[in-house]
Amino acid sequence: MNRHESASQPVLKAQGLSLGFGADTVLEGVDLDLAPQEFVAIVGASGVGKSTLLRALAGLLKPQHGQVALRKDTAPDKRSWSMVFQAPRLFPWRRVHRNVELGLEGLKLSRRERRQRALETLSLVDLADYAERWPGTLSGGQQQRVGIARALAVRPDVLFMDEPFSALDAITRRRLQAELVALRTRTEAAIVFVTHDIEEAVLLADRVIVLGKRGEGPAGVVARVDIDLPLEGRREHDGFADRVYTIEKRIGTAATEFTL
Numbered sequence: 001m002n003r004h005e006s007a008s009q010p011v012l013k014a015q016g017l018s019l020g021f022g023a024d025t026v027l028e029g030v031d032l033d034l035a036p037q038e039f040v041a042i043v044g045a046s047g048v049g050k051s052t053l054l055r056a057l058a059g060l061l062k063p064q065h066g067q068v069a070l071r072k073d074t075a076p077d078k079r080s081w082s083m084v085f086q087a088p089r090l091f092p093w094r095r096v097h098r099n100v101e102l103g104l105e106g107l108k109l110s111r112r113e114r115r116q117r118a119l120e121t122l123s124l125v126d127l128a129d130y131a132e133r134w135p136g137t138l139s140g141g142q143q144q145r146v147g148i149a150r151a152l153a154v155r156p157d158v159l160f161m162d163e164p165f166s167a168l169d170a171i172t173r174r175r176l177q178a179e180l181v182a183l184r185t186r187t188e189a190a191i192v193f194v195t196h197d198i199e200e201a202v203l204l205a206d207r208v209i210v211l212g213k214r215g216e217g218p219a220g221v222v223a224r225v226d227i228d229l230p231l232e233g234r235r236e237h238d239g240f241a242d243r244v245y246t247i248e249k250r251i252g253t254a255a256t257e258f259t260l
């Protein structure tokens with residue numbers, strides 16, 4: 001495959017996924033393609049299966065049916081995917097840059113290159129000045145940015161984010177949302193972002209996948225909404241509330257169907 005073909009191929013392709021635990025099926029019939037550098041948000045009510053889907057897409061959970069194909073990059077200095085969780089999961093006994101270097105340890109990089117890569121990625125999240133600090137001396141928002149830097153340092157094709165801002169206060173959350181919008185222009189990664197916050201999904205994503213119940217039985221995709229609005233100033237855009245409402249209605253409708 002030449003460079004041009006590779007650039008237009010999906011980085012991730014999921015087909016006919018059924019996911020669950022033991023005999024229980026949580027999600028059924030999920031298809032999803034992710035283009036290079038695309039940002040897809042997954043929303044839905046609590047317990048519908050958002051995190052389960054994310055884990056399956058990352059290959060951490062085996063589907064009951066269907067397949068997930070994640071483009072495997074052969075470059076020895078990067079990984080095909082990485083993940084950011086709700087809590088940053090930093091090691092308190094390692095300085096900030098050493099936490100970022102942690103994910104790089106299995107890659108073909110010298111110690112010096114690891115250090116260099118960690119510092120570059122910390123600059124990307126505006127934390128270059130904090131490289132020598134201990135995690136415990138950073139605010140919650142700064143710690144989460146270190147977690148994002150650690151995930152980006154491996155130069156993933158796909159960055160999975162599982163409610164990464166939900167433990168933060170409202171002001172910090174707004175700031176990190178704005179930073180993620182800016183970061184998108186500076187990273188090659190496609191992003192799959194799980195959130196229960198519909199406004200957050202519309203603010204950040206190119207496309208929103210809505211999970212919901214469709215009557216009795218397992219949940220599935222009840223809507224796919226393209227967010228065809230400019231990223232810059234999106235929250236103030238005339239179409240913003242309309243997209244949020246469209247998604248709320250889909251989640252609401254799905255819930256009504258379920259209770260009938």
Ligand SMILES: Nc1ncnc2c1ncn2[C@@H]1O[C@H](COP(=O)(O)OP(=O)(O)OP(=O)(O)O)[C@@H](O)[C@H]1O
Nearest residue numbers: 021026044045046047048049050051052053194196
């Ligand atoms: N390891 C597990 N074993 C059994 N059931 C599980 C397991 N993990 C999740 N589930 C069940 O699968 C369903 C989906 O859970 P999941 O965490 O994916 O939902 P979610 O949409 O991410 O929820 P939330 O928004 O509350 O985080 C739930 O009913 C949950 O109880």
